Amino acid sequence: MKISLKIEEFAQFVLGVVIFSQLGYAWWVFPALLFLPDIGMVGYAFGTKVGAITYNVFHHRAVAIILGLAGFFLANTVLILIGVILFSHIAFDRIFGYGLKYPDSFKHTHLGTIGK
Numbered sequence: 058m059k060i061s062l063k064i065e066e067f068a069q070f071v072l073g074v075v076i077f078s079q080l081g082y083a084w085w086v087f088p089a090l091l092f093l094p095d096i097g098m099v100g101y102a103f104g105t106k107v108g109a110i111t112y113n114v115f116h117h118r119a120v121a122i123i124l125g126l127a128g129f130f131l132a133n134t135v136l137i138l139i140g141v142i143l144f145s146h147i148a149f150d151r152i153f154g155y156g157l158k159y160p161d162s163f164k165h166t167h168l169g170t171i172g173k
Contacts, residue, residue, distance in 0.1 A: 077145070100112060108163065121147060125141055
């Protein structure tokens with residue numbers, strides 16, 4: 058099952074790359090922005106509960122999809138770009154086992170404990 062889930066996440070990452078390729082941005086923009094959603098980890102400076110909340114906001118697929126769709130319906134490529142970057146980043150993280158965080162520890166995710 059683990060391999061199947063990783064393949065699914067990889068397919069979603071590829072989907073993000075394909076959608077990005079249709080936006081007209083230079084290719085260097087994608088890798089330059091791909092890890093920007095990790096800014097959500099800054100919340101951990103204020104404790105694990107705040108950190109989990111801020112991290113999860115930047116790593117929740119619904120947020121990525123809502124922003125991307127809002128950009129599509131508003132014909133706003135910047136919003137689409139933000140949604141695609143979030144979506145792709147989330148898929149990339151999940152391939153490596155980084156999931157949504159529980160408030161007790163950065164290592165405690167919905168995918169299990171990081172490092173096990």
